[in-house]
Amino acid sequence: MAVKKILIEPNKILRQVSQPVNEVNKEIQKLLDDMLETMYSANGIGLAAIQIGIPKNLIVIDLLTKEKKKDPMYFINPKIIKQSEKLSKYEEGCLSIPNLFAEVKRPSECEVQYLDYRGEKKILKAAGLLATCIQHEIDHLNGILFIDYLSKLKRDIILKKLSKQKIEQKRLVI
Ligand code: K2U
Numbered sequence: 001m002a003v004k005k006i007l008i009e010p011n012k013i014l015r016q017v018s019q020p021v022n023e024v025n026k027e028i029q030k031l032l033d034d035m036l037e038t039m040y041s042a043n044g045i046g047l048a049a050i051q052i053g054i055p056k057n058l059i060v061i062d063l064l065t066k067e068k069k070k071d072p073m074y075f076i077n078p079k080i081i082k083q084s085e086k087l088s089k090y091e092e093g094c095l096s097i098p099n100l101f102a103e104v105k106r107p108s109e110c111e112v113q114y115l116d117y118r119g120e121k122k123i124l125k126a127a128g129l130l131a132t133c134i135q136h137e138i139d140h141l142n143g144i145l146f147i148d149y150l151s152k153l154k155r156d157i158i159l160k161k162l163s164k165q166k167i168e169q170k171r172l173v174i
Pocket residue numbers: 043044045046047048090091092093094095096132133136137140
């Protein structure tokens with residue numbers, strides 16, 4: 001397994017629409033393994049392949065709820081097939097938008113159809129943080145970031161802070 005570099009917004013690659021996976025094979029499983037290791041090392045609870053620059057419909061999630069015991073979930077070609085009318089608010093973050101959080105409203109529950117790590121067809125009913133995370137990650141596969149749901153004012157403030165962070169990091173490297 002390998003830890004990969006996570007792309008940071010603003011980055012055109014993060015706005016790409018990812019493509020379906022045609023065959024679940026060793027190469028795809030290795031990619032899922034690397035995504036999971038990258039997510040754990042970044043203290044995230046979800047990661048989409050596009051965040052490491054791979055435009056494929058692949059997501060990993062681990063909410064680490066049971067006493068921080070690892071219980072990874074793998075989603076290949078995930079598709080939301082139902083969403084509740086009821087909405088829930090959650091203060092979202094993103095590994096591609098480091099150290100910045102904002103409240104986002106999303107359907108409280110969703111049903112997602114996908115292939116699992118072995119390529120088996122599955123349907124999952126999700127609620128709470130899992131529902132939020134799945135919808136956040138599937139947004140990534142469509143080139144959508146949580147800041148896109150914010151007002152222009154809030155989004156511009158966040159983008160300004162991100163650009164400042166990037167300049168400061170460049171200074172540190174030199
Ligand atoms: O897509 C990502 O960058 C992963 C997000 C997933 C996430 C976003 C919003 C709400 C829940 C999950 C990161 O894990 S953001 C860091 C984080 C960690 C724990 C809880 C919430 C956010």
